Amino acid sequence: MSIRLLIVDDHPIVRAGLRSVIERRGFDVVAEAASGEEAVALASDLHPDVVLCDLRLGEGIDGVETTAALRSAPRPPAVIILTTFDHDAQIVRALEAGAAGYLLKDVATEVIAKAITDAAAGALVFGPDDRRLVEALRAPRVELTPRELEVLRRVDEGASNREIAAQLFIAEATVKTHVVHLLEKLGVPGRSAAAAEARRRGLI
Amino acid sequence: MSIRLLIVDDHPIVRAGLRSVIERRGFDVVAEAASGEEAVALASDLHPDVVLCDLRLGEGIDGVETTAALRSAPRPPAVIILTTFDHDAQIVRALEAGAAGYLLKDVATEVIAKAITDAAAGALVFGPDDRRLVEALRAPRVELTPRELEVLRRVDEGASNREIAAQLFIAEATVKTHVVHLLEKLGVPGRSAAAAEARRRGLI
DNA sequence: CGACGGATCCATCGAAGGATCGATCTTCTG
DNA sequence: CAGAAGATCGATCCTTCGATGGATCCGTCG
Numbered sequence: 239m240s241i242r243l244l245i246v247d248d249h250p251i252v253r254a255g256l257r258s259v260i261e262r263r264g265f266d267v268v269a270e271a272a273s274g275e276e277a278v279a280l281a282s283d284l285h286p287d288v289v290l291c292d293l294r295l296g297e298g299i300d301g302v303e304t305t306a307a308l309r310s311a312p313r314p315p316a317v318i319i320l321t322t323f324d325h326d327a328q329i330v331r332a333l334e335a336g337a338a339g340y341l342l343k344d345v346a347t348e349v350i351a352k353a354i355t356d357a358a359a360g361a362l363v364f365g366p367d368d369r370r371l372v373e374a375l376r377a378p379r380v381e382l383t384p385r386e387l388e389v390l391r392r393v394d395e396g397a398s399n400r401e402i403a404a405q406l407f408i409a410e411a412t413v414k415t416h417v418v419h420l421l422e423k424l425g426v427p428g429r430s431a432a433a434a435e436a437r438r439r440g441l442i
Numbered sequence: 443m444s445i446r447l448l449i450v451d452d453h454p455i456v457r458a459g460l461r462s463v464i465e466r467r468g469f470d471v472v473a474e475a476a477s478g479e480e481a482v483a484l485a486s487d488l489h490p491d492v493v494l495c496d497l498r499l500g501e502g503i504d505g506v507e508t509t510a511a512l513r514s515a516p517r518p519p520a521v522i523i524l525t526t527f528d529h530d531a532q533i534v535r536a537l538e539a540g541a542a543g544y545l546l547k548d549v550a551t552e553v554i555a556k557a558i559t560d561a562a563a564g565a566l567v568f569g570p571d572d573r574r575l576v577e578a579l580r581a582p583r584v585e586l587t588p589r590e591l592e593v594l595r596r597v598d599e600g601a602s603n604r605e606i607a608a609q610l611f612i613a614e615a616t617v618k619t620h621v622v623h624l625l626e627k628l629g630v631p632g633r634s635a636a637a638a639e640a641r642r643r644g645l646i
Numbered sequence: 647c648g649a650c651g652g653a654t655c656c657a658t659c660g661a662a663g664g665a666t667c668g669a670t671c672t673t674c675t676g
Numbered sequence: 677c678a679g680a681a682g683a684t685c686g687a688t689c690c691t692t693c694g695a696t697g698g699a700t701c702c703g704t705c706g
Contacts, residue, residue, distance in 0.1 A: 249526075249548045255459025296548070322453075322526070344453045344500070383653060396635025399693070410692095411656045418694065419653095428662090429693075430634040431600025587682060603663070615685050622664070632692085633663075648706100655700070662693070671684075676677105 241358045244286040244315065245270045246277040246304065248296040252343070256290060259347045265354060273297070274304030281308055286315050287358045290350075293321040293328055293340075302331045309336030316357040327380075327440040339363025380423050382441065389416040391442055394433040445562045448490040448519065449474045450481040450508065452500040456547070460494060463551045469558060477501070478508035485512055490519050491562045494554075497525040497532055497544075506535045513540030520561040531584075531644040543567025584627050586645065593620040595646055598637040 243265055247253050253270045260267055268284045271277035274295050281289060289308055293301035305317045319332045319340035329340050338357040341350060353363040382390065392402045399417065403410040417429060424435045436442050447469055451457050457474045464471055472488045475481035478499050485493060493512055497505035509521045523536045523544035533544050542561040545554060557567040586594065596606045603621065607614040621633060628639045640646050 250551050251459040251463060251547055251554075252455060253459070254462045254551070255455040255457070258458045258462040259455060343455055347454055347458070350455075385654070393634060394638060396630060396632060396638035398632060408654085409656060411658090412654070414694070415655075418696090421694075426600060427694095428600060428602060430597060430637055433634055433637065434598060434600040589683065612683085613685055615687090616683070618664075619684080622666095625664080631664090650704085650706100652703090653701085656698085658696085660693105660695085662691105664691075665689080667686105667688075669685080671682100673680100673682080675680080 240264055240266045241288060241354060242266045242268045242284070242286045243354065244268060244277060244281055244284065244289045246272075246274065246289060246291040246295070246301075247320070248272050248292065248294075252292070256350075259350060260290075260354070263351045263354075265351075274299035274301070274307070277304055278307045278311075281315060282311055285313050288354055289315045289317045290354075291317055291319055291337075293319055293332065300328075302328060302335050305332050305337045306335040316360070318353055318357050318363055329440075380439065380441065382420070382423065386416050386420055386423075387441075389413060390420055390432065390436055393417065393420070393429050394436060394442055444468055444470045445492060445558060446470045446472045446488070446490045447558065448472060448481060448485055448488065448493045450476075450478065450493060450495040450499070450505075451524070452476050452496065452498075456496070460554075463554060464494075464558070467555045467558075469555075478503035478505070478511070481508055482511045482515075485519060486515055489517050492558055493519045493521045494558075495521055495523055495541075497523055497536065504532075506532060506539050509536050509541045510539040520564070522557055522561050522567055533644075584643065584645070586624070586627065590620050590624055590627075591645070593617060594624055594636065594640055597621065597624070597633050598640060598646055 243260060245253050245256050245267060247256065257267050257270065268286050269280045271280050275298050277289065277291065291301050291304055295301060295304065301319055305319065308314060308317055314336070316338040317336065319329065319337045320343055321329060321340060322343050332340065339353065339362050341353055341363065357363050388406065389402055392405060397405070399410050399413045402413045406413070420432050421427070421429070424432050426432050426435050447464060449457050449460050449471060451460065461471050461474065472490050473484045475484050479502050481493065481495065495505050495508055499505060499508065503511075505523055509523065512518055512521055518540070520542040521540065523533065523541045524547055525533060525544060526547045536544065543557065543566050545557055545567065561567050592610065593606055596609060601609070603614050603617045606617045610617070624636050625631070625633070628636050630636050630639050
């Protein structure tokens with residue numbers, strides 16, 4: 239019996255491409271989902287062996303949360319994360335949530351086929367380019383508080399401390415403290431560097 | 443005789459998706475290209491009616507340059523630009539280079555089919571979500587000098603004025619001048635806002 | 647309970663960034 | 677050639693940022 243798959247991606251074209259590539263290899267695509275919510279619902283009905291899930295899913299829950307939901311259900315599928323760019327922190331979070339591995343979307347089709355059989359067999363899956371992942375795991379883990387994350391997002395948008403203070407209804411001095419903590423945790427010298435680093439790590 | 447197409451995208455999965463969607467509608471995909479250079483070479487041989495071209499093509503020349511090359515050849519094809527996100531400035535530049543229009547990659551498959559027939563007939567093509575484009579056209583056009591662009595990139599990476607000066611072998615005062623010009627042209631109050639705005643407009 | 651750590655909050659002050667003047671030099675173009 | 681535009685540098689002044697130190701609140705855990 240062939241391996242049964244669920245495809246999760248918010249782009250119809252990517253879904254069509256994955257389906258085309260996968261079916262040509264003799265696998266059985268039992269359904270496609272355009273969102274994480276849809277994927278969880280479909281999986282609980284169809285119980286696929288493997289789920290291919292994009293990390294970024296537009297509006298609703300992201301690939302990490304989808305993975306967590308899928309893996310917490312009975313008879314959980316193996317989840318392979320697909321990602322366009324290397325968003326280090328997000329990938330690590332997906333693995334922590336129970337993903338069997340991840341693939342960059344620009345890999346050759348053979349790699350995808352191999353990943354599917356590997357994952358269905360219970361093995362872990364990694365793309366050919368896992369240097370970034372190693373870096374992310376090796377790098378001291380950054381845990382930001384919710385408040386710090388809010389400030390970080392506004393820093394990335396180019397807001398001044400005063401503007402952030404007004405938006406969050408706190409004193410400018412408080413914003414500065416959060417910013418200082420961000421700079422320490424990210425190991426950067428200034429706010430614009432913090433924004434760049436945060437994007438590089440996939441924190442925002 | 444059916445419309446003959448060339449697909450240009452650096453992701454095998456996207457190419458497979460486009461081919462699948464397009465062929466199902468009865469169009470004729472004569473070739474796929476993974477890079478702009480490859481696309482130009484194939485087009486000069488095969489003379490497709492329509493080229494579907496991704497805006498971001500990895501290593502080599504980007505979609506804008508590919509469009510310009512394709513349109514400057516004899517018997518130029520209609521070029522439809524595909525883009526994942528709305529990178530305003532880039533899209534405008536592609537249109538200036540002779541593209542027949544652009545589509546967001548997350549559109550429904552029917553929209554793509556309609557776009558192909560429209561483009562083959564010589565019409566212009568626009569996605570359903572062209573508010574951004576209108577904004578970009580309405581916004582006073584930002585033309586950055588090469589030097590300003592270099593400084594802008596480093597500002598986006600979080601470098602201080604002093605660091606930028608050292609990297610470019612110029613005085614810190616000169617960097618400040620460039621930064622001031624950037625802030626004026628982008629209409630923003632500070633350097634981190636400049637980085638955010640530049641990314642929003644697709645300038646970097 | 648009482649100690650502890652984390653999160654949130656605030657004030658002060660030197661350093662860096664940004665605004666505003668000015669200027670010379672090169673290159674390109676009408 | 678005259679003029680425009682870009683790149684380069686300097687001095688001044690003011691604002692914002694970032695570093696430092698300390699405060700309060702709250703949940704956890706021994």
